[in-house]
Amino acid sequence: MTNVLVVVAHPDDAEISMGMRIRAYALGGARVRIHCLTTGTPGPDGTKERRKECMAAGAVLGVDADDYTFSAIPDTRFVEHRGQINADLFDMFHRARPDIVYTHFPDDQHLDHVTTAQEVTTVALREADNLRYFRSPYSIGFEPTRLFVGNRELLDTKTAALKCFASQRQLDMDVYRKLAEVAYRQHVHHRVVERFPPGADCAELFRTARDIEFASRPDRGIPTTSR
Numbered sequence: 001m002t003n004v005l006v007v008v009a010h011p012d013d014a015e016i017s018m019g020m021r022i023r024a025y026a027l028g029g030a031r032v033r034i035h036c037l038t039t040g041t042p043g044p045d046g047t048k049e050r051r052k053e054c055m056a057a058g059a060v061l062g063v064d065a066d067d068y069t070f071s072a073i074p075d076t077r078f079v080e081h082r083g084q085i086n087a088d089l090f091d092m093f094h095r096a097r098p099d100i101v102y103t104h105f106p107d108d109q110h111l112d113h114v115t116t117a118q119e120v121t122t123v124a125l126r127e128a129d130n131l132r133y134f135r136s137p138y139s140i141g142f143e144p145t146r147l148f149v150g151n152r153e154l155l156d157t158k159t160a161a162l163k164c165f166a167s168q169r170q171l172d173m174d175v176y177r178k179l180a181e182v183a184y185r186q187h188v189h190h191r192v193v194e195r196f197p198p199g200a201d202c203a204e205l206f207r208t209a210r211d212i213e214f215a216s217r218p219d220r221g222i223p224t225t226s227r
Contacts, residue, residue: 001029001030001031002025002028002029002030002031002099002100003030003031003033003096003097003098003099003100004022004025004030004031004032004033004098004099004100004101004102005033005035005092005093005096005098005100005101005102005128006018006022006032006033006034006035006101006102006103007034007035007037007089007092007101007102007103007116007120008034008035008036008037008103008104008116009036009037009038009078009104009110009112009113009115009116010036010037010038010040010075010112011036011038011039011040011050011051011053011054011165012053012054012057012162012165012168012171013036013104013113013136014034014036015057015061015158015161015162015164015165016136016137016162016173016176017104017134017135017136017204018102018134018148018204018206019057019061019157019158019161019162019204020148020150020154020155020157020158020180020202020204021102021134021148021150021204021206022034022061022062022063023061023062023154023157023158023161024148024150024154026061026062026063027062031067032061032062032063032067033063033067033068033069033092033096033098034054034058034063034067034068034069035069035070035071035089035092036054036068036069036070036071037070037071037073037078037085037088037112037116038070038071038072038073038074038075038078038112039051039054039070039075040075041074041075047167049167050165050167051070053164053165053166053167054068054070054164055068056164057161057162057164057165058161060157060160060161060164061157061158061161069092071084071085071088073085073088075112076111076112078111078112078115078116079111079115082115082119085115085116085119086119086122086123089119089120089123090123090127093123093124093127093128094127098127098128099128099129099130100128100129100130100131100132101120101124101128101130101131101132102132102133102134102206103116103117103120103121103124103131103133103134104116104117104120104133104134104136104139105117105133105134105135105136105139105140105142105207106118106121106133107139107140107141107142108136108138108139108140109138109140110136110138113136113138117133121209124209124210125209125210129210129212130208130210130211130212131208131209131210132146132206132207132208132209132211133206133207133209134204134205134206135183135204135205135206135207137176137179142205142207143187143207144187144205144206144207145206145207145208146205146206146207146208147183147184147187147188147203147204147205147206148203148204148205148206149184149196149200149202149203150180150200150202150203150204151199151200151201151202152199152201152202154202155177155180155181155202158176158177158180159173159174159177162176162177180202180203180204181201181202183202183203183204183205184202184203184205187205
């Protein structure tokens, strides 16, 4: 079984950036864990409402309740709490033993995203084989090295997961569905797109930080069905 760990700064970051990919991993038999560093308030306790929204979205995507976990880092206070973030991440990595890790792209307009990416990178390069960054709405200068091309079923499931975040009234979650429908077109030549299989008309974008393959340990490879 492939162990996947997604580490995000805030509730809804994982679903917005890679909801289709998470669902595809779950359908392929991988164990997906999502760890959120804050539940979205400046205080350390977070909010029960946003935690419940995450759990509901995780259930839609196929993430077990025990595999959607949280730290108690105050929202917008990540820089001051780097030590706690680092300690929490080492604990999570030791428990999860991930084969592949996803997190924010390090160049981002949101300081919490930047801090998350930096700290996850520090730990992942010591504790995991593979590390990939996802594109968030605030990524700067993101050039993908990997595109996950989904389908209508995966996109509909992602949309259903995003609708779980009803408290985020300032965000139009329908926008993120539309972004998935057009994301690949700016990076893939139209002649390549023309060769896509029928129904492959939505995508999520990633950048590989490290990708290790084992010729002598094929059991530790990432199965094709889960990539």
